[in-house]
Amino acid sequence: MSSTNTPSTPSASVSESRAMSSTAPVSAASPLPLRAKVPPAQPMKRHDPQDADSPVVLTFFEKATCTWQYIIYDPKSLEAVIVDSVLDYDPPSGAVTTKTADGLLSYIEENGLKIKKILETHAHADHLTAAQYLKQQLGGDVSVGIGQRIGQVQKTFAPVYGYDDPAVFENTFDHYFKDDETFKLGDLSCQVVHLPGHTPDHVGYVIGKAIFTGDSIFNPDVGSARCDFPGGNAQDLFASMQRLLSYPADYRLFVGHDYPVDRDTLCSTTVGEQRESNKHVKVGTEEDSFVEWRRTRDAVLGAPRLLHPSLQVNIRAGKLPPADDKGRVWFKTPAKTELKL
Incomplete structure (x- = not known):
């Protein structure tokens, strides 16, 4: 089967009241794009610190892609x-x-929070990241960070979407976290942990007793994420989930998505609850049975609805594809066919 890249319907640029550059980074000397003032987004839940080493966690659920967004802050320094x-x-x-990102920005402004970093757990395949837009709007020295193995994902997908010039990845991510790297958030210490399986670049963030897991584990009745993307691996995912379950029982795991059936939407459970009832990896689950089940399940899953737009944006830290010579922005959809028409 041959594979070609064909342009789909051009994506509309961000509306004039919310203009965003698709190519050039905003420097301190450049005027920030105008932002529509929208009401502050309201957190679905506020989690107060479990101890002096833990943060305040604000959870925002984006319904269209079932994605949990988090604002996490040190209560002393904000x-x-x-x-x-x-x-x-x-x-x-x-x-x-x-609109979704503007709601977060309005909340941040209204509550006097000082954003220091915009973090990605991995190159998502089911939603577009607002990291670059948020960085532009926040200004200052706010950085966009991701795990160091994003380079592997960029290398895999660059030829798929015609990113043949390595320069398209310049000035995208600001920081590439090493395994177990730490950084400060006010008085709090944060650790980056590599959690491969769903994707090879996947990381989590541990801040006190709060762990932000991305798609490395889901709520107990949802279980686990697919592993069939390039570089994904069911054995690696099992090991990553076991690593998360090895934390103390009262640590709280904040997940990347939720797909509730007959219950309210949940952003987190404790390690103890996951050990007891995660439908795919609770205590006593054998690796071989998990791997066999995960591979069988993944073999019949369809592609995520926003797969191609998401990857084209997310491997570039939220930048839209470069505009053509007429200023048009296009998302590309790879076509596989033996037809010669």
Whole structure:
């Protein structure tokens, strides 16, 4: 089967009231794009610190992609990070807009939070990250960080989407976290942990007794994420989930998505609850049985609805594809066919 890249319907640029550069980074001397003032997003839940080493966690659920976004801050200094933000995208119209991100920004402004970093757990395949837009709007020295193995993912998908010039990845991510690297959030210490399996670049963030797991584990009745993307691996995912379950029982795991059936939407459970009832890896689950089940399940799953737009944006830290010579922005959809038409 041959594979070619064909342009799909051009994506609409961000609306004039929410203009965003798709190529050039914003420098301190550049005027920031205008942002529509929207009401502050309201957290679905506020988790107060479990101890002096833990942060305040604010949870925001983005319904279109079932994604949990997090604002995490040190209650003393009000220094904060954002984890796994969402840029709105409507495939039929091609509209890329910022209502969800603007709600977060309004909340941040209203509550006097000082954003220091915008963090990604991995290169998502089911939603577009708002990291670059948030960075532009926040200004200052806010950085966008991800695990160091994002380079492997960029190398895999660059030829798929015609990113043949390595320069397209310059000035995208600001920091590439090493395994077990630490950084400060006010008085709090944060650790980056490598959690491969769903994707090879996947990391989690441990801040006190709060762990932000991305797609390395889901709530107990949802279980685990797929492993069939390039570089994904069911054995690695099992090991990553076991690593998370090895933390003390009262640590809280904040997940990247939730897909509830007959219950309210949940952002987290404790390690103890996961050990007892995670449908895929509770205590006593054998690795071989998990791997066999995960591979069988993944073999019949369809591609995520926003797969190609998401990857084109997310491997570039939230930058839209470079505009053509007429200023048009296009998302590419690879086509596989033996037809010669």
